[in-house]
Amino acid sequence: MLPVRNRLRTGADFSHTVRSGVRQGRRNVVLYAVLSEDAVPSRFGFIVSKAVGNAVTRNLVKRRLREASAEALRDRPAGIDVVVRALPAAASADWASLRSDYASALRGAMRRLTPEPGGGTTHDGGAQPSGGIREDGDGSGE
RNA sequence: UGGGACAACCAGACGGCCGCGCGCCACGCAAGUGGCUCGAGGAACGUCCGGGCUCCGCAGAGCAGGGUGGUGGGUAACGCCCACUCGGGGCAACCCGCAGGACAGUGCCACAGAAAGCAGACCGCCGCCGUGACCGCGCCGUGAGGCAGGGCGCGGCGGUAAGGGUGAAACGGUGGUGUAAGAGACCACCAGCUCCCCGGGUGACCGGGGAGGCUCGGUAAACCCCACUCGGAGCAAGGCCAGACAGGGCGCGAUCGAGGGCUGCUCGCCCGAGCGCCCGGGUAGGCCGCUGGAGGGCGUCGGCAACGGCGUCCCGAGAUGGAUGGCCGUCGCUCCCGCGCCGGCAACGGCGGGGGAGAACAGAACCCGGCGUAUCGGUUGUCCCAUCCC
RNA sequence: GCCCCAGUAGCCCAAUCGGCAGAGGCAGCGGACUUAAAAUCCGCAAAGUCAGGGUUCGAGUCCCUGCUGGGGCA
Numbered sequence: 001m002l003p004v005r006n007r008l009r010t011g012a013d014f015s016h017t018v019r020s021g022v023r024q025g026r027r028n029v030v031l032y033a034v035l036s037e038d039a040v041p042s043r044f045g046f047i048v049s050k051a052v053g054n055a056v057t058r059n060l061v062k063r064r065l066r067e068a069s070a071e072a073l074r075d076r077p078a079g080i081d082v083v084v085r086a087l088p089a090a091a092s093a094d095w096a097s098l099r100s101d102y103a104s105a106l107r108g109a110m111r112r113l114t115p116e117p118g119g120g121t122t123h124d125g126g127a128q129p130s131g132g133i134r135e136d137g138d139g140s141g142e
Numbered sequence: 143u144g145g146g147a148c149a150a151c152c153a154g155a156c157g158g159c160c161g162c163g164c165g166c167c168a169c170g171c172a173a174g175u176g177g178c179u180c181g182a183g184g185a186a187c188g189u190c191c192g193g194g195c196u197c198c199g200c201a202g203a204g205c206a207g208g209g210u211g212g213u214g215g216g217u218a219a220c221g222c223c224c225a226c227u228c229g230g231g232g233c234a235a236c237c238c239g240c241a242g243g244a245c246a247g248u249g250c251c252a253c254a255g256a257a258a259g260c261a262g263a264c265c266g267c268c269g270c271c272g273u274g275a276c277c278g279c280g281c282c283g284u285g286a287g288g289c290a291g292g293g294c295g296c297g298g299c300g301g302u303a304a305g306g307g308u309g310a311a312a313c314g315g316u317g318g319u320g321u322a323a324g325a326g327a328c329c330a331c332c333a334g335c336u337c338c339c340c341g342g343g344u345g346a347c348c349g350g351g352g353a354g355g356c357u358c359g360g361u362a363a364a365c366c367c368c369a370c371u372c373g374g375a376g377c378a379a380g381g382c383c384a385g386a387c388a389g390g391g392c393g394c395g396a397u398c399g400a401g402g403g404c405u406g407c408u409c410g411c412c413c414g415a416g417c418g419c420c421c422g423g424g425u426a427g428g429c430c431g432c433u434g435g436a437g438g439g440c441g442u443c444g445g446c447a448a449c450g451g452c453g454u455c456c457c458g459a460g461a462u463g464g465a466u467g468g469c470c471g472u473c474g475c476u477c478c479c480g481c482g483c484c485g486g487c488a489a490c491g492g493c494g495g496g497g498g499a500g501a502a503c504a505g506a507a508c509c510c511g512g513c514g515u516a517u518c519g520g521u522u523g524u525c526c527c528a529u530c531c532c
Numbered sequence: 533g534c535c536c537c538a539g540u541a542g543c544c545c546a547a548u549c550g551g552c553a554g555a556g557g558c559a560g561c562g563g564a565c566u567u568a569a570a571a572u573c574c575g576c577a578a579a580g581u582c583a584g585g586g587u588u589c590g591a592g593u594c595c596c597u598g599c600u601g602g603g604g605c606a
Contacts, residue, residue, distance in 0.1 A: 002162070009463065011426085045463065055187090055505055060467095063162095067468045070161070095468075 008045030024108040026101040028090040033109040044069040047085040068102040
């Protein structure tokens, strides 16, 4: 359901995606995504900690996330790296809600990675951390 | 019919769409594409034991240390399993037991109690002596009184352990003889110990008979003693390939030997020119080991059994951010709530059909054999007890 | 994979060689002092020792099994 070439394999790939990627949180999952080369196949990785449950439920959660990633792979066969962290609520979630959480988190991440569909401004380095908040911390006088 | 005991087995079935991993085949220069086979468990779990395998120079002796603990067998081995013995529980089927030694030694037994372990004696009981007051039915005396006697109190000496609130446990139990009072001092029965003989059993032990002294506390999951047994580390073992980097300081050393191999100590044997600490720097890849084995099914023979021999058939996982799945449909199982029909006075039972809910514990990571623990339920077999009918 | 340690009041922690079943501190409650509070002083309550089983007359302590948490090495 997810071939080996579409999986994140090394710790370096994981830490790069989690640290420099955009983040989208939902009830069941937290999704990190980063743009990669257009020619390289898209890759997915999962983080399911012991807080989710025992080995059986962790495996079930990982399989469902892989299935959802396989659906996402049809839309984007190349160009992104995604890491999905499962939250403890994912252990008791059913398949429909887990899939909708995954899909909406991925849509939100893709909106932030591709700035304007018609804008045409192609500044590189997607996923700049949002520096705008730091700007206006100075004016509050009162 | 109801209740119970034990053993073995299963862990929903079938189908559809889309997928994943190892291997094989075909095509392709290659990336890859297509097809086929196989693809989690009874506990895969916990890691409480035992082995295989690999390395440490195949590992020696003593001490220390650890483990086991009825007997016999099974096994590669075990702390596991089977059978038997003993003890305990149950009417029974059956179940439970870390089941050697307390005359090898040491320690402990709080509180209570006279006394907690080897015998002794606080109270008590009994005898004798002394003494104090009292009684005075005997004798002497006219009488006062004296003598003998009696019980009581006190003191001393001695006998005894039958009785004594206690306590988990009190120096055999019951009855009798006996005695100044008592006591296995003696007698009968019973419980228990040691020794001997006979019979059965490989053995633990069992059955029968006799003798002795008359009785000896518990605790070894307290130290300990006895018997048997144990080298260390673990697939991140171990090996190969590729790749990266940058050294410096201090200390001890080179047959006067640092440091190692053997968990600890001593001896012994061996390797031996580097080793230890600190600061700084680099790596986190691939391949082998890696799945065919104390393997499983069936049959037969030996054995009470665990198990073993032989024959025949079969191949049933090998991931590495970690495959073995996601979704749907039908049928079956369990429970609950209505409906209809039949039997019955009724409780209720049977059949048909509808709706809803549930389906556990849990995921291989070098591989096996056990143990322990978790688990919604279901199937089959054997046996025991009670009741009813023939 | 291998090994070790711990679990006692709400919290932190004592308890000799097994012996009346459990000390202390912080926090809590009540009282005193104060106009009131803080500090101080006095008093009270709060546990049955992680769970189950065993040895023993008797277990927080000894033994076995399990649970939870923490740590170390490769």
